[in-house]
Amino acid sequence: MRIALFITCVNDTLFPRTGWAVVRLLERLGHEVVFPEAQTCCGQMHYNTGYRREAQRLAVGFVRTFADADVVLAPSGSCAGMVRDNYPRLGEPGSRLEAAVAEVAPRVLDLSELLVDVLEVTDVGAYFPHTVTYHPTCHGLRLLRLGDRPQRLLRAVRGLELVELEGAAECCGFGGTFAVKNAAVSAAMGSDKARHVAHTGAEVLCAVDNSCLMHIGGTLSRQRAGVQVLHLAEILASTEEEPASP
Amino acid sequence: MSATFMGMPAFPEAARAATGDAQLRHNLRKATRTIRDKRAAVVEELDDWAGLRAAGAAIKNRTLRHLDTYLERLEEAVTAAGGTVHWAADAAEANAVVTDLVRATGHDEVVKVKSMATQEIELNEALAEAGITAYETDLAELIVQLGDDTPSHILVPAIHRNRSEIREIFRAKMAEWGVPAPDGLTDDPRALAEAARTHLREKFLTTRVAVSGANFAVADTGTMVVLESEGNGRMCLTLPETLISVVGIEKIVPTWADLEVFLQLLPRSSTGERMNPYTSTWTGVTPGDGPQEFHLVLLDNGRTDTLADQVGRQALRCIRCSACLNICPVYERTGGHAYGSVYPGPIGAILTPQLRGTASEIDASLPYASSLCGACYEVCPVAIDIPEVLVHLRERVTEGGGHAAERTAMAAAGWVLEDRRRLTLAQRAAAKARGLVPRRLPGPGAAWTDTRDVPDIPAESFRDQWRRRESGAPGRNERKKRGGRR
Numbered sequence: 033m034r035i036a037l038f039i040t041c042v043n044d045t046l047f048p049r050t051g052w053a054v055v056r057l058l059e060r061l062g063h064e065v066v067f068p069e070a071q072t073c074c075g076q077m078h079y080n081t082g083y084r085r086e087a088q089r090l091a092v093g094f095v096r097t098f099a100d101a102d103v104v105l106a107p108s109g110s111c112a113g114m115v116r117d118n119y120p121r122l123g124e125p126g127s128r129l130e131a132a133v134a135e136v137a138p139r140v141l142d143l144s145e146l147l148v149d150v151l152e153v154t155d156v157g158a159y160f161p162h163t164v165t166y167h168p169t170c171h172g173l174r175l176l177r178l179g180d181r182p183q184r185l186l187r188a189v190r191g192l193e194l195v196e197l198e199g200a201a202e203c204c205g206f207g208g209t210f211a212v213k214n215a216a217v218s219a220a221m222g223s224d225k226a227r228h229v230a231h232t233g234a235e236v237l238c239a240v241d242n243s244c245l246m247h248i249g250g251t252l253s254r255q256r257a258g259v260q261v262l263h264l265a266e267i268l269a270s271t272e273e274e275p276a277s278p
Numbered sequence: 279m280s281a282t283f284m285g286m287p288a289f290p291e292a293a294r295a296a297t298g299d300a301q302l303r304h305n306l307r308k309a310t311r312t313i314r315d316k317r318a319a320v321v322e323e324l325d326d327w328a329g330l331r332a333a334g335a336a337i338k339n340r341t342l343r344h345l346d347t348y349l350e351r352l353e354e355a356v357t358a359a360g361g362t363v364h365w366a367a368d369a370a371e372a373n374a375v376v377t378d379l380v381r382a383t384g385h386d387e388v389v390k391v392k393s394m395a396t397q398e399i400e401l402n403e404a405l406a407e408a409g410i411t412a413y414e415t416d417l418a419e420l421i422v423q424l425g426d427d428t429p430s431h432i433l434v435p436a437i438h439r440n441r442s443e444i445r446e447i448f449r450a451k452m453a454e455w456g457v458p459a460p461d462g463l464t465d466d467p468r469a470l471a472e473a474a475r476t477h478l479r480e481k482f483l484t485t486r487v488a489v490s491g492a493n494f495a496v497a498d499t500g501t502m503v504v505l506e507s508e509g510n511g512r513m514c515l516t517l518p519e520t521l522i523s524v525v526g527i528e529k530i531v532p533t534w535a536d537l538e539v540f541l542q543l544l545p546r547s548s549t550g551e552r553m554n555p556y557t558s559t560w561t562g563v564t565p566g567d568g569p570q571e572f573h574l575v576l577l578d579n580g581r582t583d584t585l586a587d588q589v590g591r592q593a594l595r596c597i598r599c600s601a602c603l604n605i606c607p608v609y610e611r612t613g614g615h616a617y618g619s620v621y622p623g624p625i626g627a628i629l630t631p632q633l634r635g636t637a638s639e640i641d642a643s644l645p646y647a648s649s650l651c652g653a654c655y656e657v658c659p660v661a662i663d664i665p666e667v668l669v670h671l672r673e674r675v676t677e678g679g680g681h682a683a684e685r686t687a688m689a690a691a692g693w694v695l696e697d698r699r700r701l702t703l704a705q706r707a708a709a710k711a712r713g714l715v716p717r718r719l720p721g722p723g724a725a726w727t728d729t730r731d732v733p734d735i736p737a738e739s740f741r742d743q744w745r746r747r748e749s750g751a752p753g754r755n756e757r758k759k760r761g762g763r764r
Contacts, residue, residue: 039740041695045705046733048740067744073695078688080650082672086692093696121666170651203607207649214647215725216294220303220611221649222729250730 033151034064036101038094038140040108041073047242053269053276054107054143057156060269065105070097074106076114081209084122088129091115091122095132103150104140107265109240113175115140142172142240143265144181154188160270161191162278165234167225167248169241170203182240182264189267198228206247219251226251229259236278237261288640289647292616293608302438306613309437310604316550317601317657323552324542333539335661338595341530342585348497348530349576355500359562361572366524368579369399375575376401376489376522377408383520383571385410385487391504391511392416393491394432394598395524395577397620398633401489412489413455413481415510417474424451430614430622433548433600438613441465452477478510488514488569492525493597494540495574498533501561502574505544505554512558521560521569526577528585528594540597543659547599580633589670593629595660602654602664608647617644624654628667636675645671698741705739712737 035058039051055065075090094115098104106112116137123130147153164186172178186194205211205221212218225248229237237252237259239245249261260278270276296302321327341348353363366372380388388405390396390412402412402423414423421436422429425447429435436444448459448470457477463469490511492502502523504511515521531537545554563572585591603609603623614622618640619630627644636642645668648654654664676685694700712735718727726732 041701044701044740045708046735048736048738048743051740052743067741067748069741069745070698072698072701075695078692080669080672081684081688082645082669082674082676083688083692084673086688089692089696118669170649170653174652174656201653203649203651203653205607205649207651210646210649212722212725214290214293214608214649215728216290216297217608217611218649218725219729220297221607246733247730250726250732253731254729 034066034102035146036098036104037065037067038071038074038098038104038106038111039067040106040111042243042246043107046246047263050107050242050263050265053263053265054105056274057158057265057269058105060271061151061153061156063151066101068097068101074111074114076111076118077208079114079118079122080207088122091119091133092129095119095129095136098136098140099132101136101139103146104136105143105146106140107143107240107263108242109142109169109172109176109178110243112140112142112145113171117175142176142178143268144178144185144240145176147185147268148181154184156185156188156268158189158268158270159191159272160189160267160276162236163193163195163232163234164236164238164267165195165197165229165232166200167197167204167229167237167239167244168200169239169244172240173201178240182238185264185268186238189270192267195232195234197232199224204244204248206244208243211247218247222247222251223255226255226257230255230257234259236267238264238267240264288618288638289616289643292618293612293647296612296616301440302613303611305438305440306610309434310610313434313550313600314604317547317604320546320550320552324546330539330542331659331661334543334597334659335595337531337536337539338660339592341532341536342528342591342594345527345530345585348532349527351497351532352495352500352530353576355496355498356562356572356574357500359500359572361500361562361574364573364575366575366577366579372399372524372575372577372579373401373404375573376524377405377410379520379522379573380405380410380487380489381408383487385485387411387413387485388487388489388522389413389415389481389485389514389518390419391488391490391514392419392435392506393489393524394620395491395526396489397429398526399524399577399579401524413478413485415478415481415514416506417471417508417510420474420478421447424448424455426451428615429620431600431603432598432621432623432625433603438615441467441470444470448473456480478513482510482513482517486518487520487522488518490515490521490523492523492529493544494531494537495525495529496532496534496537497530499561501534501559503537504558505541506556506558507549507554509556512556515558515560516568518569520571520573522573522575524575524577526579527581544597544599547597547601547657547659580635584629584632587632587670590628590632590667592662593625593632593667595662596625596629597660598625599659601657601659605653605657606648607651607653608649612647617647619644624648624664624668625662628662628664628671631671631674636671636678642675642678645669645675702739702741705742708735709737709739711735 075087079087205218245261418436431437494503
């Protein structure tokens with residue numbers, strides 16, 4: 033299958049290794065990954081902060097860039113959620129944007145959806161001999177309704193032990209500009225989340241969103257908790273020959 | 279860049295103080311988690327919860343669409359049942375109506391059934407100015423009133439207090455208001471409840487005027503409905519001679535059949551109970567039974583304006599159950615006072631700026647008092663999409679001027695992100711400066727680095743690495759480049 037990668041601006045700039053993990057994984061499974069270079073950002077930050085016009089312009093760019101793609105993979109639950117859930121609210125009724133969104137948005141998928149629902153694979157042949165706990169992330173959980181797809185993928189990874197995370201469904205407190213606008217509350221939520229993660233005894237915290245991982249991981253790191261954070265794609269891409277390092 | 283970049287200080291400042299109060303956070307965590315778990319368990323019992331929720335939303339939507347019709351029907355029914363209807367456009371009008379009605383009775387004391395509408399218009403304060411004393415009879419409201427405090431939760435106004443704090447309030451203040459607390463009062467819940475019962479019993483038996491709100495108003499029959507847990511409300515609704523009910527115009531349900539849905543949705547969502555302990559209904563007056571004079575004050579106070587907003591109007595579906603407060607991770611860490619309004623939590627963050635407007639600093643900060651995690655929407659029994667309304671109100675704040683520095687930064691970010699060439703240049707500039715990023719960032723970045731480490735910026739963006747791979751240009755093998763630590 034030919035899969036268009038929407039890397040997302042945060043991954044592109046700060047976490048390119050997640051993008052390469054996706055590429056490695058999908059190519060290993062025999063699929064072709066293309067990267068439409070005109071892509072930039074989904075506009076989530078602008079939309080969520082109340083800058084609708086800026087978000088609209090970015091949405092126009094997104095639907096134009098991915099108009100021809102059969103499937104768009106976004107290795108970020110919140111960006112996939114932005115396109116699928118919020119883009120339909122951005123186009124005025126009867127507008128070209130509204131029509132284009134209706135075409136493109138349903139084809140935008142998170143990695144676990146692509147693997148489980150479209151490619152129909154849960155055992156991706158990965159090897160990752162570590163204890164892992166999974167944070168579902170709000171947008172993965174409530175916007176995309178990923179359910180247990182990511183956990184099913186993780187359980188099929190050879191050598192991996194998946195442990196429960198207390199209060200998993202609770203927000204980590206990142207929330208985009210919320211982390212800056214309401215720093216004290218964000219930090220309090222982050223430190224509670226980090227404490228729960230540390231209590232699991234896991235070596236690695238996994239999620240489908242690098243933004244949440246950056247927030248929780250940054251808190252864990254400041255607390256010297258000794259837990260590493262890894263995007264789901266990196267664990268699934270990990271093999272004996274090319275292991276991901278926790 | 280100014281120090282208040284990205285910031286509307288009102289909620290964030292109050293929240294910062296609250297998050298630093300260990301006792302408060304402990305009280306809140308314990309209380310919200312207890313109710314949250316109870317709610318989840320009783321909702322789980324029903325296999326038609328989704329259907330009930332949809333029915334609740336649909337009834338409210340239909341009623342709001344034809345609110346004018348139902349309001350007229352309600353007025354006719356109340357009048358036919360021997361009551362009198364008064365219309366109040368805002369808080370001042372409502373307070374004036376109630377004050378005049380109480381004065382006309384010749385009494386200067388009223389007992390009150392717990393009511394959000396009267397809190398919203400600050401009726402107790404208005405009555406006090408007119409020389410009328412209002413006694414709160416709900417246990418938690420009594421604690422708040424005696425403590426010279428304000429409510430911090432819709433359902434559990436004294437959620438921020440623990441038992442020993444309550445004992446201190448009773449011992450110090452009950453005597454000023456009536457029957458004093460017994461000597462040697464302990465913080466045993468039964469002893470506290472008994473002290474409150476004795477204190478309140480005197481008020482119920484001697485006060486001739488009562489003021490209430492209503493959870494629902496049935497248009498067909500002109501019936502008011504109050505749900506409560508203690509029975510104190512029922513005392514106020516039956517013993518006095520005069521009853522004055524202040525009710526928001528959105529509280530209408532067309533028929534008794536519609537009530538069926540809400541009498542299931544509300545107790546499970548609010549107290550985590552299958553059925554409500556005390557459900558009282560009253561319709562006009564009945565000679566020789568209950569209050570002989572009944573007044574209904576229908577309160578607008580910003581509701582019509584809210585109704586006119588296509589996205590925001592869904593907030594008027596709210597049945598004040600508090601499920602969104604109890605699930606909200608922000609509320610759990612700040613409590614209700616930080617919201618600066620009688621409606622705290624997620625519903626307060628969308629209702630208050632709609633009822634009051636977004637002109638003041640606090641009201642403009644409320645739509646941002648959420649991480650948009652969506653838990654509130656998930657538990658709302660009438661399916662109010664609170665995150666959608668929050669974003670909608672944020673748009674209103676930014677359109678109204680917002681914060682100049684943030685606006686400029688957002689516009690600049692938009693300009694960079696709109697074009698891949700500009701984005702590429704920005705990424706390369708960031709990569710070049712990667713060695714210069716300090717452990718603690720200045721300006722708005724300090725909010726991040728106070729408690730979190732920043733991730734390393736990789737030497738090269740994904741798109742640059744991709745381009746190199748596609749062009750087959752020699753270079754470091756990107757597969758071995760792992761971006762560094764987070």
